[in-house]
Amino acid sequence: xxxxxxxxxxxxxxxxxxxxxxxxxxxxxxxxxxxxxxxxxxxxxxxxxxxxxxxxxxxxxxxxxxxxxxxxxxxxxxxxxxxxxxxxxxxxxxxxxxxxxxxxxxxxxxxxxxxxxxxxxxxxxxxxxxxxxxxxxxxxxxxxxxxxxxxxxxxxxxxxxxxxxxxxxxxxxxxxxxxxxxxxxxxxxxxxxxxxxxxxxxxxxxxxxxxxxxxxxxxxxxxxxxxxxxxxxxxxxxxxxxxxxxxxxxxxxxxxxxxxxxxxxxxxxxxxxxxxxxxxxxxxxxxxxxxxxxxxxxxxxxxxxxxxxxxxxxxxxxxxxxxxxxxxxxxxxxxxxxxxxxxxxxxxxxxxxxxxxxxxxxxxxxxxxxxxxxxxxxxxxxxxxxxxxxxxxxxxxxxxxxxxxxxxxxxxxxxxxxxxxxxxxxxxxxxxxxxxxxxxxxxxxxxxxxxxxxxxxxxxxxxxxxxxxxxxxxxxxxxxxxxxxxxx
Amino acid sequence: xxxxxxxxxxxxxxxxxxxxxxxxxxxxxxxxxxxxxxxxxxxxxxxxxxxxxxxxxxxxxxxxxxxxxxxxxxxxxxxxxxxxxxxxxxxxxxxxxxxxxxxxxxxxxxxxxxxxxxxxxxxxxxxxxxxxxxxxxxxxxxxxxxxxxxxxxxxxxxxxxxxxxxxxxxxxxxxxxxxxxxxxxxxxxxxxxxxxxxxxxxxxxxxxxxxxxxxxxxxxxxxxxxxxxxxxxxxxxxxxxxxxxxxxxxxxxxxxxxxxxxxxxxxxxxxxxxxxxxxxxxxxxxxxxxxxxxxxxxxxxxxxxxxxxxxxxxxxxxxxxxxxxxxxxxxxxxxxxxxxxxxxxxxxxxxxxxxxxxxxxxxxxxxxxxxxxxxxxxxxxxxxxxxxxxxxxxxxxxxxxxxxxxxxxxxxxxxxxxxxxxxxxxxxxxxxxxxxxxxxxxxxxxxxxxxxxxxxxxxxxxxxxxxxxxxxxxxxxxxxxxxxxxx
Numbered sequence: 001x002x003x004x005x006x007x008x009x010x011x012x013x014x015x016x017x018x019x020x021x022x023x024x025x026x027x028x029x030x031x032x033x034x035x036x037x038x039x040x041x042x043x044x045x046x047x048x049x050x051x052x053x054x055x056x057x058x059x060x061x062x063x064x065x066x067x068x069x070x071x072x073x074x075x076x077x078x079x080x081x082x083x084x085x086x087x088x089x090x091x092x093x094x095x096x097x098x099x100x101x102x103x104x105x106x107x108x109x110x111x112x113x114x115x116x117x118x119x120x121x122x123x124x125x126x127x128x129x130x131x132x133x134x135x136x137x138x139x140x141x142x143x144x145x146x147x148x149x150x151x152x153x154x155x156x157x158x159x160x161x162x163x164x165x166x167x168x169x170x171x172x173x174x175x176x177x178x179x180x181x182x183x184x185x186x187x188x189x190x191x192x193x194x195x196x197x198x199x200x201x202x203x204x205x206x207x208x209x210x211x212x213x214x215x216x217x218x219x220x221x222x223x224x225x226x227x228x229x230x231x232x233x234x235x236x237x238x239x240x241x242x243x244x245x246x247x248x249x250x251x252x253x254x255x256x257x258x259x260x261x262x263x264x265x266x267x268x269x270x271x272x273x274x275x276x277x278x279x280x281x282x283x284x285x286x287x288x289x290x291x292x293x294x295x296x297x298x299x300x301x302x303x304x305x306x307x308x309x310x311x312x313x314x315x316x317x318x319x320x321x322x323x324x325x326x327x328x329x330x331x332x333x334x335x336x337x338x339x340x341x342x343x344x345x346x347x348x349x350x351x352x353x354x355x356x357x358x359x360x361x362x363x364x365x366x367x368x369x370x371x372x373x374x375x376x377x378x379x380x381x382x383x384x385x386x387x388x389x390x391x392x393x394x395x396x397x398x399x400x401x402x403x404x405x406x407x408x409x410x411x412x413x414x415x416x417x418x419x420x421x422x423x424x425x426x427x428x429x430x431x432x433x434x435x436x437x438x439x440x441x442x443x444x445x446x447x448x449x450x451x452x453x454x455x456x457x458x459x460x461x462x463x464x465x466x467x468x469x470x471x472x473x474x475x476x477x478x479x480x481x482x483x484x485x486x487x488x
Numbered sequence: 489x490x491x492x493x494x495x496x497x498x499x500x501x502x503x504x505x506x507x508x509x510x511x512x513x514x515x516x517x518x519x520x521x522x523x524x525x526x527x528x529x530x531x532x533x534x535x536x537x538x539x540x541x542x543x544x545x546x547x548x549x550x551x552x553x554x555x556x557x558x559x560x561x562x563x564x565x566x567x568x569x570x571x572x573x574x575x576x577x578x579x580x581x582x583x584x585x586x587x588x589x590x591x592x593x594x595x596x597x598x599x600x601x602x603x604x605x606x607x608x609x610x611x612x613x614x615x616x617x618x619x620x621x622x623x624x625x626x627x628x629x630x631x632x633x634x635x636x637x638x639x640x641x642x643x644x645x646x647x648x649x650x651x652x653x654x655x656x657x658x659x660x661x662x663x664x665x666x667x668x669x670x671x672x673x674x675x676x677x678x679x680x681x682x683x684x685x686x687x688x689x690x691x692x693x694x695x696x697x698x699x700x701x702x703x704x705x706x707x708x709x710x711x712x713x714x715x716x717x718x719x720x721x722x723x724x725x726x727x728x729x730x731x732x733x734x735x736x737x738x739x740x741x742x743x744x745x746x747x748x749x750x751x752x753x754x755x756x757x758x759x760x761x762x763x764x765x766x767x768x769x770x771x772x773x774x775x776x777x778x779x780x781x782x783x784x785x786x787x788x789x790x791x792x793x794x795x796x797x798x799x800x801x802x803x804x805x806x807x808x809x810x811x812x813x814x815x816x817x818x819x820x821x822x823x824x825x826x827x828x829x830x831x832x833x834x835x836x837x838x839x840x841x842x843x844x845x846x847x848x849x850x851x852x853x854x855x856x857x858x859x860x861x862x863x864x865x866x867x868x869x870x871x872x873x874x875x876x877x878x879x880x881x882x883x884x885x886x887x888x889x890x891x892x893x894x895x896x897x898x899x900x901x902x903x904x905x906x907x908x909x910x911x912x913x914x915x916x917x918x919x920x921x922x923x924x925x926x927x928x929x930x931x932x933x934x935x936x937x938x939x940x941x942x943x944x945x946x947x948x949x950x951x952x953x954x955x956x957x958x959x960x961x962x963x964x965x966x967x968x969x970x971x972x973x974x975x
Binding site: 070105109119405 | 513514516519524525526552553597603604622623650654657658665769770802812815818838840867876877880881886887
C-alpha cells in the first residue's frame, strides 16, 4: 500500500520538530578539510543573504540561489503555543489553520490556487515558540506568494467566516485524534511535560492543545490573537531561490510596506526548569508492547551547552554504534528499539531516551541497563572516534541542507527570530559545535542526565504492573484527550 | 502562574486600528500577473554498458560538492520472494549490513559514519536499491563500502535471530494502529493471498525464514544483468566508471533481466464493506478502491490529471469536501499505484469515529460524481495540469531528486526523453478524457471498502447507509463471521 502522503497545514509534531531542530542545529559552514571537496566546501559554501527592516518593523531576509527556477517564501511569526492562555491550549495552532481560510482580498481557496495549482506548494507549522507559513513556487510566481502572505498578515479579519472557523476547529480535533489519541504512545509527551514543568508553565502543554480547549475556542479569540501577535513587527519574512534581490525588495515594500505596526509584545520570562526529585509515572495505552521513556530537563537554544547535548544524543542513540542501541539492541538484545532526542526550545530543553523491550524483558531491566551505560559515559567520557563520527554526520547534513530553498528560508527566518541574526546557525553555532570535545560531552552528561528526571512507563491497558519499578510509579491519566472525558 | 496572569492581561489590551497607508493605496484585489514560466531544464546524462552487464548512468551537477549514488535493481519482492516467505527480502537487506568478510557490522556502521554517510538498502515490490549520498571527496571510500556490503556479506546466524525478533515486535506494534492494520489487510482483500500484490507479512512467514534462504536470495537477486547504476552530482562519467569498476571488480555477469508476468487479479466482486474491529479507536481508517491499471496503460496521463483533481491537490474534490467542508478528517487522498502489473486504485483517510457513515456517503458521492455527473471545470483541469507540469523543476533541485528522477525512467522502462514529453502529454488531456478514464478506472459497483475502527460505534451507521453488505475481518484479513450483515 502506498504510504499516506505528508499532510499539509500540520502541527509540528515531536518527530517533525526534532528533524527541524536537527537541521537548524546542523546548518553550519563546514571547516577546512584536507581533500579537494572539503576545502571547496570550506572556502565557498555559505548562505549569502541581505537583511533589512521595513518602517513597520517587518524584518526581511533575501538569499538568492539560481540553481533551480523556484522560490521559497517563508513568514515566521514569533508566537506559539507558549503564548496561549489558560483554557485556550492549542489555539496558536488552530489559528494557523484559520490563516488558510482566506483574507480581505484573497477568497478562500485562492491560496491553494496560486501555489499547488501552479506547480508549487504551501504549508504552515506551529511549535511552542513560533508559527511559520510558507510557499514554494515556480520563480515567476514570487509576486503572487508575497501578495498572498501580505494579505493575511494585514487583512485576515476582514473575511473571517464563522462556518470556515468551525470546520477548521473540527479538522484540528481530527488532527489531534489522528496524531495523538489514536496513535500508540501518542500521548506520552503530554504526560511527560505535565510531570516536568510546573503547573501553568508555558511548556507544560503540547502545541496540539486539549480537546476541551479546542472546542471552546471562538471567533472572538481569533480576533484578539491576530491583533496581538500577527503584525509585521512580530514577523520575519525570508525569500530564498531564483529571484533578483532589487526586484524582491521592491515587491516586499509594495505588498508589506503599508501594513500597520502592531503593539509591542512583552514576552513571558520563563524561569529555568529543574526538578527537585525523580518523578515516576505510568500511562495505560491501547498497545500490546510497553515502552519506557526517560526525560531530563536541559537548556534552551541560547545555551552554550546545547551543541554538546546534540552530540550526547547521537552518542547514546539513533545508530547501531550508539552506546545504548549497541548494548541493548545488538549485544544483550533486551530491546527492540532505542530512540534518543534533544528538544531545544527558546526557553527550555528536554533530553529523552525511549526504549522498547523485546518479549521476555521488562521495563525495569531496560531502565537499569540504560542507567549503567549512562553512568559509564559520565565516568569515562566518549572516545575520540565517537566524537568524530557525530561531527562527520553534521557536516554532511549541512551541505545536504543547502540544496533546499525552503530549508534555507526556514533556517534564516528562525535564526532571525531567536537570535536577531539570520546567520546564527552557520556562523556562530557551527564553530561552537566543531569545538565540542569529549570532555564537553562528558560534562553535559554529568550536569543534565541526573537522577532528577521523569520516568514514564507506557503500558497496555490494565497492566500497570508492567511499569518499571511499578511499586514506585504513579498511574496518571492524560487530561487533554477526549478519552479522558468520555471514559471517566 | 505569574506568566499566566501576564498573558491574560496582555491579550485584552485594546489595540489601535491599523495606520493609514503611506503611499497611494495598493489595489490588493488585483491578482499579480506572473512573468513567463521558467524554462524546463531536464538534466542530461550519459549511459554506458559495462562488460558485466551493468548499465552505468551519470549526470553531472556541480552546484555543491555532493554525490548521490544508486545501484538500482529491476524486479522486487513480487518477482523474487516466495509467497510463504513475505518479509524475507527485508531481512536480506538488513542482514547485508551485519558484516562482511573484512568488517564486522559494528565496524561497517562506524566506517560509514566517519564518512558522514549511510547506506540505504531496500527491496520494494518491483525494484530494489543500494544507495548513499556523500560529499564528493568521500565518494570513493563510500563506494568501496557499498561494494563490500553487496559482494562480501557474511550473514551471521545470530544476527538473523535478532533481526527476526525486532521484526516480530514491529509487526505487533503495527497492529496497534488502525492505519497499520489497513495497510496489511487491504492488499489481501483486493488481490487475495495468492496474488503477489496480495501477500502479507505475518509471524508465520517471518518465523519460516532460514539463513540458507537469506544467502540464496542474496545470490539470486543482486545480479548485474538487472542492475542500473545511477550517479548524480559533482563527478564526471569517466572517473565514475573507473571508480565503479575498481570497487565492484569481482561482480561478474550472471542472472537475467527480471520479468513481470503477473497472474490475473481475481475477478471483481460486488461492492462490499469490510470492517476490522479496533475497540476504542477515535478514528476509522478508510481504504476504498479496486484493482487498477498498470503503469503501461495508454491512459496514464489522463488518469494522473483526473486523480490530481479527485484526491491529490489540497483542494481536490475529496479533501475539499470531507476535510475542508465537513470537517470529518485531517485529510483524505486518492492514489493509483501504477505498477508493472495492475496495482490498486485507492481513496483513503482517517475519519472521526462518529462520522464514519457520513464520510462513507461523501466518499461515494465524489467517486461517483467524477465519472460524469460533475465533469471537471476548466479551472480544475488547468490546476491539475499545472500542478503536474510546473512542479517538475523542483524534483531536479537536489542530487538525490535528480537521481530518483533518472532512476525511475530505467526502473519503469520509460523513454529517455520522458520528462521532455511529459508536459506535452499532460497538456493534451481534455475534460472529456478525464471523464472517460474516471468511468473506466473508478468502478463504484465493485469497490472493496475497508474500514478499520470501533465496530460497536460504527457498524449500525454503516448498515444504515445501505451502501453495501458488511463482512467482518480480523487483523489478519480472515473472516470473523460466516454470514454477511446485509442492509
